[in-house]
Amino acid sequence: MKFSCIVVLFLAFSPMSLFTQSAQLGESRVKIVHRYDFRTRLDGKYAGLVYGGALGVLTFNSLSEVKARFFLEEEGLKNTQYLEKHISNEEISTFQYDDKGRQVGFSNGSVPLFRNFPYHPPEKAWAVGSTWVSSGEIILDWNKSGIYTRVPILTEYKIVNLKTDEQSPYWEISGLHALRYKQGGDPAGSPSLTAIQGKHESLIHWPVDSTLPKFFRIKTEEVISSGGSTLTRNGFWLTWYNGVLPMGLTQEKEKIETQLHQAQVPEVEIQEKEAGLNLVLKNLQFVADEAKLLPGEGPRLEFIAQVLRGIPRRSILITGHTADIGQDEAQKSLSLDRAKAIVDALKTRGVEPKRLYFEGKGADQPIADNATAEGRALNRRVEITILED
Secondary structure, eight states: OOOOOOOOOOBOSOHHHHHHHHHHHTOOEEEEEEEEEEEEEETTEEEEEEEEEEEEEEEEOSSSEEEEEEEEEOOBSSOOTTSOEEEEEEEEEEEEEOTTSOEEOOSSSSSOSEESBSOOOTTSOOOTTOEEEEEEEEEEEGGGOSOEEEEEEEEEEEEEEEEEOSSOEEEEEEEEEEEEEETTSSTTSOTTEEEEEEEEEEEEEEETTOSSOSEEEEEEEEEEEETTEEEEEEEEEEEEEEEEOOOOHHHHHHHHHHHHHHHTOOSEEEEEOSSEEEEEEETOOBOTTSSOBOGGGHHHHHHHHHHHHTSTTOOEEEEEEOOSOSOHHHHHHHHHHHHHHHHHHHHHTTOOGGGEEEEEOTTSSOSSOTTSHHHHHHHSEEEEEEEOO
8 A cells, every 4th residue: 555645734824914914015925835754664664764845825815715826745765855846746725714714615625734723713812821722624635546534633732932033032832633533534535544543743933923823843643544554654744934025927027038038048938827937948959758958958048047046035846848749657757857857957057956846747738739740849848937935
C-alpha cells in the first residue's frame, strides 16, 4: 500500500477584520508556506525520512468569500526548503466565513485540509493563561485518489506567554488534539482507511493586534492504517503566513514588453493570468526528444533571468508543455525534464533557487492544433509564471 502525505492548510481568523486590514494596506492576499518532514515506518520497518510542502495564496474576493490556490509539492527524500521544488498538482477551492469567523461552504474537498484550526473565538479575551476548546476537521486524500475523508478534531488551546521579537510582540499559544478515526466515520470517505491514532502538539505565534497567525509548528505522532498496511509518522509541520501586496500586473506587463522590444528578444509573449504574470517562451530549441537546450537559447534565457531578478521575492512557476506525439507518460516526463532544464539555466544566471517551482503538463494544455507542424511547434513551449504571492 502506497501512502501519500497530507497537505495541510492552517486557516483561522476574522474575515471582516482581515479584509479591512488588507484593504488599508492596499492588498487582499495572504501567502502561506508549508514545510514538513516525517520519519516513517511501514508495517514496523523503518521506511526513511520524507519531505514536502506547499505554496498557497488566499485571495479575499469579498467580505464573505475566500479563494484558496495551492501548489502542492511532490514528496521526496530531500529537504527542498532552500532549493527548487517539483509541483505535483495545483488545487483551487473557495469557502466563506460565518459571523463567528468559522470556515463554511467549501467548494471542494481538496484545500484547505485543516479546517477551523487553529481558531480563536472572537468573544475570548487575549491574555496569558486564557484557554478554550474548539472543533475542526482534517481532510485526508489517500494516494491522490480524489476520495476525501473528514476526520474531526477537538483542540485544546492555551495562551502560554507574551513575547517580543525584532518586529513586534506576539502571543505564544499551545494546542493539543488527539487523532481518533475508525473506518466508516465519514460515509463519503475512503473505504480503505481503517483507522488513525495519534496526536498533534502545536506551537502557534500570533502577533498582538493581528487577525492571523504568523507561524506554526506542529509536532506529529500518527499511526495510520489503510489497505492492510500501517504507516507510522513522527515529525513536524512548519507553516508561515505573510500579507502580500499586489504586483500591479498591467504595469509590470508593459514594462517587460518595453524591455523585450528594446532588447529585440524574439518569441516571448507576456500574458496577465489569475495566478500572476505569464511569460510564454515559444519555439524553445532543445535537442530532439531531450531536455538539453541548444546553445542559441542563451541570450533569451539571460533576458528572462534579468526580468526575474528585477522582481524580487515573488515565487516563479516554470511549466513545460509538449506536442501530442507519442505516449502520455513520455510526454509528461519530457515536459517535466524541460521545465527543470529551464530552472537550472535560470539558477546559473542568478535567480534564487528557493523561488523556483517547476511542473510538466505534457500535451494536456495545447494552445494550437496538433494536426499541423505549425500547431505542434506552438504547443512545444515553456511558460514562466511570476506568481502574485
